[in-house]
Amino acid sequence: MKKKSSGGIVVLLIAIIIIAALAYLYNSKIFERVAPNIALNQKIEWNLKQPIAVKISDASGIKFVRAVLSDGKNSIVLAKQLFTSPKEEFTLNIEFPRTGFVSNKKRFELTVESVDASKWNFLSGNKAIKKSLILVDTRRPELFTINNSYKIIKGGAAVVIFKAKDENLKDLYIETSFGKKFQPTPFYKDDYYISLLAWPSFEKSFKATIIAKDRAGNVSRSRVRFYLKNKKYRVSNIRLKDNFLSGKIVDLAEENSQQSATMGKIERFKYVNETLREKNENIIESVTSSVPTKMMSSFKLKPFYPLKNAAAVASFGDHRFYSYDGKQVSQAYHLGIDLASVAKASIVSSNKGTVVLAKYNGIYGKNIIISHGLGLYTLYGHTSSDLVDEGENIKAGDVIAKTGMTGLALGDHLHFGILVQGIEVRPEEWMDKNWMKDNIFDVIKAAKKIIDRK
Numbered sequence: 219m220k221k222k223s224s225g226g227i228v229v230l231l232i233a234i235i236i237i238a239a240l241a242y243l244y245n246s247k248i249f250e251r252v253a254p255n256i257a258l259n260q261k262i263e264w265n266l267k268q269p270i271a272v273k274i275s276d277a278s279g280i281k282f283v284r285a286v287l288s289d290g291k292n293s294i295v296l297a298k299q300l301f302t303s304p305k306e307e308f309t310l311n312i313e314f315p316r317t318g319f320v321s322n323k324k325r326f327e328l329t330v331e332s333v334d335a336s337k338w339n340f341l342s343g344n345k346a347i348k349k350s351l352i353l354v355d356t357r358r359p360e361l362f363t364i365n366n367s368y369k370i371i372k373g374g375a376a377v378v379i380f381k382a383k384d385e386n387l388k389d390l391y392i393e394t395s396f397g398k399k400f401q402p403t404p405f406y407k408d409d410y411y412i413s414l415l416a417w418p419s420f421e422k423s424f425k426a427t428i429i430a431k432d433r434a435g436n437v438s439r440s441r442v443r444f445y446l447k448n449k450k451y452r453v454s455n456i457r458l459k460d461n462f463l464s465g466k467i468v469d470l471a472e473e474n475s476q477q478s479a480t481m482g483k484i485e486r487f488k489y490v491n492e493t494l495r496e497k498n499e500n501i502i503e504s505v506t507s508s509v510p511t512k513m514m515s516s517f518k519l520k521p522f523y524p525l526k527n528a529a530a531v532a533s534f535g536d537h538r539f540y541s542y543d544g545k546q547v548s549q550a551y552h553l554g555i556d557l558a559s560v561a562k563a564s565i566v567s568s569n570k571g572t573v574v575l576a577k578y579n580g581i582y583g584k585n586i587i588i589s590h591g592l593g594l595y596t597l598y599g600h601t602s603s604d605l606v607d608e609g610e611n612i613k614a615g616d617v618i619a620k621t622g623m624t625g626l627a628l629g630d631h632l633h634f635g636i637l638v639q640g641i642e643v644r645p646e647e648w649m650d651k652n653w654m655k656d657n658i659f660d661v662i663k664a665a666k667k668i669i670d671r672k
């Protein structure tokens with residue numbers, strides 16, 4: 219009786235050990251039951267040049283991979299590999315066969331198989347199979363310029379109209395020599411595009427190239443040729459005065475930084491002129507960078523004339539160096555024009571648009587920005603009223619604000635700026651009827667005629 223019961227315990231113990239061992243193995247990597255993961259899209263456009271990279275991964279390691287390409291009639295093994303030491307991750311680079319496979323088909327089926335190193339399935343492992351439709355596209359996008367402004371002035375703007383066509387078009391933009399990528403807007407008819415371009419006043423040179431890429435990786439480039447007209451901007455040296463450093467600068471620093479009280483007067487000036495300015499200009503850049511994506515068939519504006527009977531008190535592009543006690547302490551570019559008439563004068567938007575910014579913005583004070591389409595924006599700084607709200611549509615001729623001296627302004631005036639896709643350009647151009655006609659509207663008109671003939 220005693221013996222029997224101890225024998226039963228032994229059997230039970232052995233059973234528990236076996237179950238535990240099986241459970242351990244069942245849950246261990248050695249017997250994992252998940253097939254390899256093959257990262258392969260269902261449809262791939264292929265230019266036959268760059269290899270198709272297929273990422274394969276598995277917890278127990280990859281033992282075997284194979285890729286087969288078939289045109290429906292014939293097939294060829296493009297890759298086959300057996301691993302003696304299994305890898306958890308592997309990238310299979312599939313290349314089109316240079317020899318041994320003749321097919322002029324444009325559609326293929328790619329089959330990728332992989333087996334893992336698991337001992338599951340009676341030691342044979344888990345197998346995964348994934349198929350993809352391969353569409354061969356070796357043609358580069360069709361790309362050429364229809365028309366563009368004859369010249370661009372340093373600090374100014376220009377326009378380009380071009381054709382870009384590809385059944386798999388993926389990316390389309392205009393690359394510049396200074397890192398900015400301009401985004402085009404569909405224009406007038408299918409496959410045609412338009413973009414305003416800008417040459418920042420502080421960039422030495424200007425070069426623009428249209429880039430069109432398709433999903434298969436084919437790329438076309440087309441340089442846009444302009445006559446480049448250099449322009450010298452004023453360099454001014456401003457001696458900082460104590461009453462300025464202890465007046466407006468203190469107000470702006472206190473409003474915008476909690477450390478203001480601990481700053482020395484030059485440190486405080488640098489904070490306002492550099493740190494705060496950068497923050498304010500980033501806000502301006504972010505609201506003026508967006509470009510319409512819906513097709514547009516016309517772009518026509520009246521010259522901007524924001525302030526009646528105004529005198530220009532500061533010009534666009536000035537490079538201002540600030541000194542104190544004979545030492546240069548800071549610098550900045552003045553990227554708008556300053557107009558002054560009487561205090562609290564009415565500011566008018568000469569063209570219709572949408573208000574994209576109407577708020578206090580540091581050194582710009584109460585700052586209004588209006589979008590006029592095609593990535594062109596007007597900016598009004600130091601205003602003193604609350605006449606428009608963000609999101610509001612305004613008509614040509616509407617009074618949008620009153621002049622003032624909010625922000626970094628010493629007297630009542632309007633800081634007027636024009637931006638093209640986030641870049642400040644010479645407002646003079648967009649205030650000049652003849653410049654606008656010759657450099658923008660006539661170029662667009664001629665482009666439409668060319669498109670109509672095609």
Ligand SMILES: [Zn+2]
Nearest residue numbers: 554555556633
């Ligand atoms: Zn100004």
